[in-house]
Amino acid sequence: MTSDAKAPRVLLAGFEPFENDPVNPAWEIARALDGWTCEGASVHALQLPCVFGRAIDTLDAALADILGGQAPLPLVLCVGAAGGRTEISMERAALNVDDARIPDNAGHQPIDVEVVAGGPAAYFSSLPIKAMVRDVRAAGLPAAVSNSAGTFVCNHIFYALMHRLATQPVLARTRGGFVHVPYLPEQAASRPGVASMALAAQVEALRVAIRTALTVREDVRETAGRLH
Numbered sequence: 214m215t216s217d218a219k220a221p222r223v224l225l226a227g228f229e230p231f232e233n234d235p236v237n238p239a240w241e242i243a244r245a246l247d248g249w250t251c252e253g254a255s256v257h258a259l260q261l262p263c264v265f266g267r268a269i270d271t272l273d274a275a276l277a278d279i280l281g282g283q284a285p286l287p288l289v290l291c292v293g294a295a296g297g298r299t300e301i302s303m304e305r306a307a308l309n310v311d312d313a314r315i316p317d318n319a320g321h322q323p324i325d326v327e328v329v330a331g332g333p334a335a336y337f338s339s340l341p342i343k344a345m346v347r348d349v350r351a352a353g354l355p356a357a358v359s360n361s362a363g364t365f366v367c368n369h370i371f372y373a374l375m376h377r378l379a380t381q382p383v384l385a386r387t388r389g390g391f392v393h394v395p396y397l398p399e400q401a402a403s404r405p406g407v408a409s410m411a412l413a414a415q416v417e418a419l420r421v422a423i424r425t426a427l428t429v430r431e432d433v434r435e436t437a438g439r440l441h
Contacts, residue, residue: 220284227240238394243260265321265323307368314364338391342358
């Protein structure tokens with residue numbers, strides 16, 4: 214980590230393992246990049262519990278710690294695993310709903326519950342997601358815009374993050390968003406036919422994505438839409 218406590222920070226939050234998996238690529242990426250400096254900002258890795266509510270509390274504590282030290286916070290990027298996906302997925306929108314297909318790591322399984330009571334139906338990422346996809350692809354790695362972050366704890370923390378960025382003046386200059394990543398090869402080994410990506414490739418993709426998020430202010434205007 215940088216020795217300057219007031220140097221700009223990038224908060225990179227990755228989830229702990231869940232659903233009986235011994236590893237989560239999201240956290241492996243975050244801790245691999247902990248302390249990396251990009252465009253003058255130092256990456257601070259944060260492990261999120263895969264638990265509704267507790268994940269938000271953990272994020273809030275990390276935000277308070279960084280901002281309390283008066284360090285600029287240009288970027289908060291949360292990362293989660295999406296088994297079965299074939300590329301690095303830059304999420305477009307977060308929905309104000311928890312609708313869990315499986316219980317979280319504490320056994321909670323909310324159904325049709327708002328993430329923030331009375332909050333907007335959805336928030337869009339404030340990151341240049343299409344430019345991030347463009348640059349990750351240019352680095353020789355698969356990437357795409359995703360229009361659904363699901364309704365599990367990943368979407369839960371994505372919505373909570375964007376709500377805080379939209380409503381807390383101290384975070385008015387902070388950009389944020391969410392990225393889903395594929396399984397690691399060791400996870401796919403017990404799931405025949407399921408896609409995976411090596412950790413080194415995923416780490417490199419996030420390096421590229423973070424650099425783009427820090428340097429590109431206006432997103433590129435090119436199609437990333439889908440028919441379904």
